[in-house]
Amino acid sequence: MTEIDKAWTMFRSAELVYDQAAIEQALDRLGAQISARLADSFPVALCVMGGAVVFAGQLLPRLAFPLQFDYLHATRYRDGTRGGEIEWCALPRGEVDGRVVLLMDDILDEGYTLAAVKAKLLELGAARVEVAVLAEKELGRAKPIEADYVGLMLPDRYVFGMGMDAYGLWRNLPAIYALKED
Numbered sequence: 001m002t003e004i005d006k007a008w009t010m011f012r013s014a015e016l017v018y019d020q021a022a023i024e025q026a027l028d029r030l031g032a033q034i035s036a037r038l039a040d041s042f043p044v045a046l047c048v049m050g051g052a053v054v055f056a057g058q059l060l061p062r063l064a065f066p067l068q069f070d071y072l073h074a075t076r077y078r079d080g081t082r083g084g085e086i087e088w089c090a091l092p093r094g095e096v097d098g099r100v101v102l103l104m105d106d107i108l109d110e111g112y113t114l115a116a117v118k119a120k121l122l123e124l125g126a127a128r129v130e131v132a133v134l135a136e137k138e139l140g141r142a143k144p145i146e147a148d149y150v151g152l153m154l155p156d157r158y159v160f161g162m163g164m165d166a167y168g169l170w171r172n173l174p175a176i177y178a179l180k181e182d
C-alpha cells in the first residue's frame, strides 16, 4: 500500500471525536479564560512544535492583549503511537528569564512532555508557567502535570487531526478523530 492509500484507509476507518464547531467553541472559551487571567502579565506565548502549531495558530488571534511569541520543539512519540525519551530539537530563542510563560500544546496525554518542558522553562528562569492544551486525554490515573487551561477532554484512544499526527499523517485535519481500534 502506498503512503497515500495508507493515509486514506486510516482516515476512512477513524471515528470523529470532535467536529470543527466543537473545537471553535472550545477555542473561544480558552481565549476568553486566558485573556481574563493573563491580560496584564505580558507573557511569552510558547508553542511546543510540531503538534501545537494549529492550536497556537488558532488560539493566538483570540488572545486580546499584548504578548510575545516564541516556540520550542520537543518530541517523544516521533511517528509512532507510544511515547519514549524526550528529544529536544529547539529551545526558545528569546529570554524567558523573569517572564510569565503561556505554554501551548495540542495534547496532554501521559503528561511527560509538558512536565519536562515546564521544568526546563523554570530552570531557564521563567517566573511562572501556565499551560494551555487544546485537549487532554482521560487516562484515569495521576499525571506528572496539570494543565491550567483545557479545551476538550478526550477518551483514552489515539487521536489525530488539529495538529496531532498518527504515524506522521493528518496533522492538517480541522477536526479530531480517533484511530480505529484493532
Ligand SMILES: O=P(O)(O)OC[C@H]1O[C@H](OP(=O)(O)OP(=O)(O)O)[C@H](O)[C@@H]1O
Binding pocket: 048, 049, 050, 051, 052, 074, 075, 076, 077, 078, 083, 105, 106, 107, 108, 109, 110, 111, 112, 113, 114, 164, 165
Ligand atoms: O503527554 P505526553 O504523553 O507526553 O504526550 C503529549 C505530547 O505528545 C505530542 O508530541 P509528539 O512527541 O508526538 O511530537 P509532535 O508534537 O512533533 O507530534 C504532543 O504534541 C505533546 O507534546
Ligand code: HPA
Binding pocket: 077, 107, 109, 110, 157, 158, 159, 160, 164, 165, 166
Ligand atoms: O493520541 C495522540 N495523538 C497524537 N499525538 C499524541 N501525542 C500523545 N498522545 C497523542
